[in-house]
Amino acid sequence: MALHLTLALTFFNFVGANSARVLLTLYALELGAPASAVGLIGGLRFLFPLLL
Numbered sequence: 001m002a003l004h005l006t007l008a009l010t011f012f013n014f015v016g017a018n019s020a021r022v023l024l025t026l027y028a029l030e031l032g033a034p035a036s037a038v039g040l041i042g043g044l045r046f047l048f049p050l051l052l
Contacts, residue, residue: 021045 021042028038 024045025038025042029040035042
Protein backbone atom coordinates (compact mmCIF):
# COMPACT_ATOMS: atom_id res chain seq x y z
CA MET A 1 0.00 0.00 0.00
CA ALA A 2 2.81 2.41 0.87
CA LEU A 3 4.47 1.75 -2.48
CA HIS A 4 1.27 2.63 -4.35
CA LEU A 5 0.93 5.85 -2.38
CA THR A 6 4.55 6.76 -3.08
CA LEU A 7 4.14 6.12 -6.80
CA ALA A 8 0.92 8.14 -6.91
CA LEU A 9 2.52 11.09 -5.13
CA THR A 10 5.53 10.94 -7.43
CA PHE A 11 3.30 10.85 -10.49
CA PHE A 12 1.19 13.82 -9.39
CA ASN A 13 4.31 15.78 -8.47
CA PHE A 14 5.77 15.13 -11.93
CA VAL A 15 2.57 16.09 -13.72
CA GLY A 16 2.14 19.21 -11.61
CA ALA A 17 5.70 20.40 -12.15
CA ASN A 18 5.54 19.93 -15.91
CA SER A 19 2.13 21.55 -16.27
CA ALA A 20 3.26 24.50 -14.12
CA ARG A 21 6.24 25.02 -16.43
CA VAL A 22 4.03 25.10 -19.52
CA LEU A 23 1.37 27.30 -17.95
CA LEU A 24 3.92 29.74 -16.59
CA THR A 25 5.54 30.28 -19.98
CA LEU A 26 2.20 30.56 -21.77
CA TYR A 27 0.94 33.07 -19.23
CA ALA A 28 4.11 35.14 -19.57
CA LEU A 29 3.67 35.18 -23.35
CA GLU A 30 0.03 36.20 -22.94
CA LEU A 31 1.10 39.13 -20.78
CA GLY A 32 3.43 40.28 -23.55
CA ALA A 33 6.78 39.28 -22.10
CA PRO A 34 9.65 39.08 -24.60
CA ALA A 35 10.92 35.66 -25.62
CA SER A 36 14.19 36.15 -23.74
CA ALA A 37 12.33 36.78 -20.48
CA VAL A 38 10.14 33.73 -21.04
CA GLY A 39 13.24 31.62 -21.61
CA LEU A 40 14.84 33.02 -18.49
CA ILE A 41 11.73 32.25 -16.44
CA GLY A 42 11.62 28.72 -17.80
CA GLY A 43 15.30 28.19 -17.09
CA LEU A 44 15.14 29.54 -13.56
CA ARG A 45 12.22 27.25 -12.89
CA PHE A 46 14.70 24.33 -12.83
CA LEU A 47 17.53 26.15 -11.07
CA PHE A 48 16.04 26.16 -7.60
CA PRO A 49 15.37 22.39 -7.38
CA LEU A 50 18.88 21.83 -8.68
CA LEU A 51 20.33 23.85 -5.82
CA LEU A 52 18.37 21.82 -3.29
